[in-house]
Amino acid sequence: MENLKILKEKLIQSNRVVFFTGAGISAESGIPTFRGKDGLWNRYSPTELATLDAFIENPVRVWQWYLFRMRLIAKAEPNSGHLAISEFERLLRDVWVITQNVDGLHFRAGSKRVIELHGNIFRGKCRFCGKEYSEKEFSSIFPFSGREVLKGMSDDEFNETVLKNFTKDVLPVCKVCGEIVGPGVVWFGEILPEEAVEKAFEISSACEFFFSIGTSAVVQPAALLPIYAKRGGAFLVEINLEETSLSSICDAVFRDSAGKVLSLILN
Numbered sequence: 589m590e591n592l593k594i595l596k597e598k599l600i601q602s603n604r605v606v607f608f609t610g611a612g613i614s615a616e617s618g619i620p621t622f623r624g625k626d627g628l629w630n631r632y633s634p635t636e637l638a639t640l641d642a643f644i645e646n647p648v649r650v651w652q653w654y655l656f657r658m659r660l661i662a663k664a665e666p667n668s669g670h671l672a673i674s675e676f677e678r679l680l681r682d683v684w685v686i687t688q689n690v691d692g693l694h695f696r697a698g699s700k701r702v703i704e705l706h707g708n709i710f711r712g713k714c715r716f717c718g719k720e721y722s723e724k725e726f727s728s729i730f731p732f733s734g735r736e737v738l739k740g741m742s743d744d745e746f747n748e749t750v751l752k753n754f755t756k757d758v759l760p761v762c763k764v765c766g767e768i769v770g771p772g773v774v775w776f777g778e779i780l781p782e783e784a785v786e787k788a789f790e791i792s793s794a795c796e797f798f799f800s801i802g803t804s805a806v807v808q809p810a811a812l813l814p815i816y817a818k819r820g821g822a823f824l825v826e827i828n829l830e831e832t833s834l835s836s837i838c839d840a841v842f843r844d845s846a847g848k849v850l851s852l853i854l855n
């Protein structure tokens with residue numbers, strides 16, 4: 589407990605603190621992680637669904653998977669981990685969140701300075717002409733994607749309409765080029781948004797504390813951020829249920845849930 593108190597005091601005196609998060613921080617909101625024991629990928633492999641090839645080959649199947657996840661996220665609430673980070677943004681001088689997650693829960697928890705490295709699942713992106721769709725604009729061409737529509741759907745309705753009777757003619761058609769629009773996330777093999785990547789590497793290389801939270805630190809180039817932070821002299825903290833390739837270079841490791849540890853440091 590003592591070292592948590594010391595850590596909090598040092599955070600209060602620090603200039604810049606970065607919270608780098610992965611699927612593990614949203615697990616306590618009921619959203620399965622990718623690679624953990626209950627991981628989403630366990631039933632599917634990333635190459636099977638989160639790639640342009642998979643989408644071109646079978647857009648219905650890819651959209652069924654994304655709508656399944658979007659509905660889980662629409663029904664989810666930010667948890668104590670998201671809320672503690674948003675509280676830190678109010679308490680400390682200079683806080684940034686860099687997230688690999690596409691669920692938007694940091695914003696819903698009240699965090700303002702959030703970099704979404706892998707996009708946002710409720711937005712749309714046309715891979716054929718490049719048009720990007722905001723959440724509002726996307727739900728106007730794809731009613732199924734509306735947060736409230738998905739949240740209000742019972743399991744039976746979802747199974748009936750989306751999992752059973754879902755056909756190509758209900759998929760969103762691009763207003764510009766007429767092709768099928770995909771989710772506004774970064775797929776494997778796709779480049780990350782340039783501005784977001786630049787900003788993320790810039791702030792990570794010049795911060796005093798870098799928290800790597802709920803991530804297996806496997807996905808590149810995001811997994812380079814903690815390495816850059818360490819190289820820039822940051823005190824590197826891992827909060828993760830399982831050991832990762834990062835653990836051995838961390839200055840502090842908390843092998844416990846993100847919500848619990850972040851709330852303990854905060855209070």
Ligand code: BV8
Binds near residue numbers: 610611621627806846
């Ligand atoms: C690119 C959006 C190239 C989609 C995602 C080297 C350099 C560059 C690329 C590569 C490279 N090596 C390999 C690549 C290719 C690839 C890659 O990284 N592959 C991996 C699998 C090896 N990278 C890419 O393709 C990237 N693109 O670089 O393009 C390029 C370059 C130039 C020109 C053209 C192309 C794009 C990567 C982005 C992929 N998109 N998401 C979607 O969501 O559908 S990644 C996906 O994984 C999610 O964003 C997720 O957040 C992310 C990372 O996973 P984690 O968040 O770490 O989740 P995971 O389940 O793995 O771990 C959770 C951890 O939490 C576990 O350890 C668990 O123990 C812990 N935990 C669980 N509960 C809790 C907890 N901890 C605390 N508390 C709890 N309660």
Ligand code: ZN
Binds near residue numbers: 714715716717767
């Ligand atoms: Zn288009």
